[in-house]
Amino acid sequence: MASASAIGKLSREEFRRQKDLEAARKAGTAPAALDEEGKPINPHIPQYISQAPWYLDTGAPSLSHQRRPAAAKPPSEIDSWYDRGARAGPAAKKYRKGACENCGAMTHKKQDCLERPRKKGAKFTNKDIQADEDL
Numbered sequence: 001m002a003s004a005s006a007i008g009k010l011s012r013e014e015f016r017r018q019k020d021l022e023a024a025r026k027a028g029t030a031p032a033a034l035d036e037e038g039k040p041i042n043p044h045i046p047q048y049i050s051q052a053p054w055y056l057d058t059g060a061p062s063l064s065h066q067r068r069p070a071a072a073k074p075p076s077e078i079d080s081w082y083d084r085g086a087r088a089g090p091a092a093k094k095y096r097k098g099a100c101e102n103c104g105a106m107t108h109k110k111q112d113c114l115e116r117p118r119k120k121g122a123k124f125t126n127k128d129i130q131a132d133e134d135l
Contacts, residue, residue, distance in 0.1 A: 033061050036062045091131040095123050105129075
């Protein structure tokens with residue numbers, strides 16, 4: 001005959017012992033259960049949270065399925081800094097073909113321009129032409 005824990009069903013005595021142990025842990029008379037890493041598991045956490053789903057179950061009690069996984073990106077990429085809003089050299093004197101019709105920068109088009117839309121764009125006025133952004 002297979003053991004009761006392998007099948008998933010518990011006998012009345014085993015079920016009663018588990019309930020008594022849970023009550024004792026909640027009351028503080030029994031020590032808390034320890035997870036795989038040796039950290040105590042709070043007995044007041046509901047069973048639906050503390051129990052891992054069947055596809056993640058490792059057999060040992062653990063709350064690792066509730067914790068955030070380790071970051072995929074190394075920290076050096078997260079903290080990397082780039083020069084925001086930097087301009088590549090001085091601005092042009094006249095409008096250049098293929099530049100933004102609104103501000104005159106060569107690095108984007110009119111639909112991607114972040115500057116306020118002008119009544120008459122740099123294409124038509126040749127005034128206040130912005131420098132190209134440093135990419």
